Amino acid sequence: METIIKTVNLSCKSGKRHLLKQINWEVKKGERWVIFGMNGSGKTTLLSIIAGFKAYTSGDLEVFGQHYSDKNILQLRRKIGWVSSSFFDRYLKEESALHIVLSGLSGTLGLDYNITPADVRRAKALLRELRMDGKMDRPFDTMSKGERQNVLIARALISKPEILVLDEPGTGLDVYAREHMMNTVRELAESDMTILYVTHYPEEIQPLFTKAMLLRNGRIYAQGNTVDVLTSEKISALMEEEVEVLRSEDGMLRMKMEAPSNIRKIYFGEEV
Ligand SMILES: Nc1ncnc2c1ncn2[C@@H]1O[C@H](COP(=O)(O)OP(=O)(O)O)[C@@H](O)[C@H]1O
């Protein structure tokens, strides 16, 4: 299969500090990756670079065989649906659901694009499919976490992207909204869309993710087939804690950790 994302020694520094270091990664068309790592490991940084929303400082990145440039950035961004509340929450305020979805066509946060009546119909249809009927004029900053997530998914899908990037889509959702989001991802995975899914919740890792990357301190700790990467041994080493990775019959993952032995003492205020 065709390689659609390729990084070679990709690094990103902020001042003297490395947010990402020497990332070598290749994603082929149709692959579905889960990117797993603790808070601060660099997941959002990596994916915002890939989605064309952040610059890297050294190394190389090609998406669809091209380097980002002023000329192609908007066109490339439209081919990569980027769903990240940790990114968009910073920039979106009073924009309505419909406005945000239509902004996906321009590859920016604005509407500097020739919107047609057909675009508006498609945006509304997507919002309806994502259970946002009757809420299309709601400002972003008054929406619940789950509603925001649905609007961002609709925004990503309106340009019919080839790659869908979901940055912690389950964070902050209640159990129903989360189930719904996971079903949406499952349905999208039935098309040949390439999916990159960031999470630190093992219970969101559905069997559809056949590839996995573990990130730690801005470096790739392991990558490859999920069965080889999401193992008790590798996850324990990643988290520096004894973790048992269990797979249920339906292929879902669960991680079991030992409670720290001194928790009772701390909890009951005894001397440790
Ligand atoms: N623009 C930035 N400038 C400086 N540090 C940043 C910036 N963005 C993120 N960081 C830092 O980089 C590290 C990785 O962040 P991030 O990619 O958001 O991690 P993750 O998504 O895995 O939680 C964190 O320590 C974060 O504080």
Ligand SMILES: [Mg+2]
């Ligand atoms: Mg993040």
